[in-house]
Amino acid sequence: MKRCNSTKICLGIEATADDFGVGLLDFEGKVLANVNSTFIPETGGIHPREAARHHAKNAGRIISKAFQTAKIEPQDITVVAFSQGPGLGPCLRTGATAARALASYLNVPLVGVNHCVAHIEIGKLVTGFTDPITLYVSGGNTIVTAFDAGRYRIFGETLDIALGNCLDVFAREAGLRQQEGMPLGAVVENLAKKGEVLVDLPYSVKGMDLSFSGFLTAGVRLLRSKKYRLEDLCFSIQEVAFSMLTEVTERALAHTEKIELLLTGGVGANKRLQTMLKIMADEHDVRYCVVPKQYALDNGAMIAWTGILAYKYGLIIPIENSYVRLKWRLEEVDAPWVKG
Amino acid sequence: MLIKKGAEASIFLEDWQGQKVIMKHRLPKKYRLPQIDERIRSYRTIRESQLLHCAKEAGVATPMIYSVDLVDSNIIMEFIEGIQVKQVLNGYSTEERQHLSNCIGKLIGSLHLHDIIHGDLTTSNMILNESGNIVFVDFGLGEISVELESKGVDLHLMKRAFQSIHFRYAEECFKAVLEGYTKMVGVEMAKKVIGRISEIERRGRYVSERKGRVQR
Incomplete structure (x- = not known):
């Protein structure tokens, strides 16, 4: 079925890490499709090349599935957006290759989207927030950010590893396994529910920044000492790490005096973290929303939506300049579509 | 109240x-x-x-x-009568801003010479009192430490505070802070600490310094 020409649609491809996602959104922000395939390693963490191989193998299938779900034809696409960074090189390049091929074949413009900006923008779209403090916690990022003077500014972030990364490594050290629909963070969360004893762990808040590498080392050391129940360790890790996160978020709120708080990213799915932030937000009379899982984890819809916002401001890139940007910081992105 | x-x-x-x-x-x-x-x-x-x-x-x-x-x-x-540096800095002329930043740098240097880490160096935690002196407040996240790492992180936080609140002048302000700091602690120590700052930055996520180009 061919759509009437007035409906403009953006196809977004997300491929920064272990997820390959395709989103189809119309320019009004209606999600027509949001399809995803996750690479699950047999052992260890995400090997970039293995993940990229998974993406290459599944790209065609996921893109077709998105078109079927949205009940549209490739010719209905107005613009193609892709996650240009930050992320793992091989994964980014695989996503970018698919996006370039589509854009070139359909003869439509290409937009490069910053993955972190996309997380914030889709969060704003689905919650209706306009100017939130965003806490974005995932396997690759731990950032407290808010918009100011043309860009998203980072108020606090991890000085070393991301919290999701920290939880994953700890879980693997403990011999826990990731399953379909059950990320390691969720396994840790379930164990933590059975924890009772609080074990001492370093609480390292540095100004508005955080550090998790020493925290991880301490956790692993306690684990190897075999003196504590795994449930108690998971419980303590969550309690201490989430207290740190809530504290820096609270500091950023007090500092910026914003009245909306948005939680997103994979770790944002954790109920205990959600509760802590809720208590804090209520104390400050701040509106608080958790981005629904399908838009909080890495997904194609967020890339498509941010692609639309950028496209409306003419921020398209020629294919020959569409290099991926592995270390593209959130603060480097101009966001003219946001009203300051 | x-x-x-x-x-x-x-x-x-x-x-x-x-x-x-x-x-x-x-x-x-x-x-x-x-x-x-x-x-x-x-x-x-x-x-x-x-x-x-x-x-x-x-x-x-x-x-x-x-x-x-x-x-x-x-x-x-x-109670310190005065005004937060945060509130005056952006309205200052270039010379005034540099002078103030320089003084801040000297004071941070004095603290670090005594192994005092402030822990939350932002322009909201510095008060310009009625006689024009800077008073440091809020040592709640501070510590005593001889570590180069702590001193580096301390200054890194100062830089980040400039970048988030005074982003237009962040570079010049931080440069002036480092000049004042160097004057106070001496070239040798300053070199070590400043070297550590860039190491700390390189450790961060997606930092452009890692690519060997200058961060905007």
């Missing part, structure tokens, strides 16, 4: 034995487990009062402490 509800503590302006004083009260945080909360609050109250004192010995002006209450996590201290 509550004058500032910060993230970590509430600041009250009170009358105490006929004097205008600041009461800094670290409120219990309901989101944290009581065990974690009590540990953090009493630890920070003790540490802050110690550091406020040590800073004076290092030649950096800080409020006088009148009373410390560990049960309620309360510190009663001198």
Whole structure:
């Protein structure tokens, strides 16, 4: 079925890490499709090349599935957006290759989207927030950010590893396994529910920044000492790490005096973290929303939506300049579509 | 009278034995487990009062402490008449801004020479008093440390504060801070600490320094 020409649609491809996602959104922000395939390693963490191989193998299938779900034809696409960074090189390049091929074949413009900006923008779209403090916690990022003077500014972030990364490594050290629909963070969360004893762990808040590498080392050391129940360790890790996160978020709120708080990213799915932030937000009379899982984890819809916002401001890139940007910081992105 | 509800503590302006004083009260945080909360609050109250004192010995002006209450996590201290550096910096001329930043750098240098780490160097924690001197407040996240790492992180936080609040002048301000700092601690130590700052930055996520190009 061919759509009437007035409906403009953006196809977004997300491929920064272990997820390959395709989103189809119309320019009004209606999600027509949001399809995803996750690479699950047999052992260890995400090997970039293995993940990229998974993406290459599944790209065609996921893109077709998105078109079927949205009940549209490739010719209905107005613009193609892709996650240009930050992320793992091989994964980014695989996503970018698919996006370039589509854009070139359909003869439509290409937009490069910053993955972190996309997380914030889709969060704003689905919650209706306009100017939130965003806490974005995932396997690759731990950032407290808010918009100011043309860009998203980072108020606090991890000085070393991301919290999701920290939880994953700890879980693997403990011999826990990731399953379909059950990320390691969720396994840790379930164990933590059975924890009772609080074990001492370093609480390292540095100004508005955080550090998790020493925290991880301490956790692993306690684990190897075999003196504590795994449930108690998971419980303590969550309690201490989430207290740190809530504290820096609270500091950023007090500092910026914003009245909306948005939680997103994979770790944002954790109920205990959600509760802590809720208590804090209520104390400050701040509106608080958790981005629904399908838009909080890495997904194609967020890339498509941010692609639309950028496209409306003419921020398209020629294919020959569409290099991926592995270390593209959130603060480097101009966001003219946001009203300051 | 509550004058500032910060993230970590509430600041009250009170009358105490006929004097205008600041009461800094670290409120219990309901989101944290009581065990974690009590540990953090009493630890920070003790540490802050110690550091406020040590800073004076290092030649950096800080409020006088009148009373410390560990049960309620309360510190009663001198009220400093003045204005936050945060509020004046952006309105200053280039020379004024550089002069002020330079002074800030010297003061941070004095603290670091005595191994005092402020822990939260932002322009909101520096008050320009009526005689034009800078008074450092809020040592709640500070520590005593001989480590190069702590000093590096301390200055890195200062840089980040400029970048988030005074982003238009961040580069020139931080440069002036480092000049003042170098004057105070000497070229040798300054070199080491500044070297550590870039190491800390390279450790961060998606930092352009890693690519060997200058960050905007």
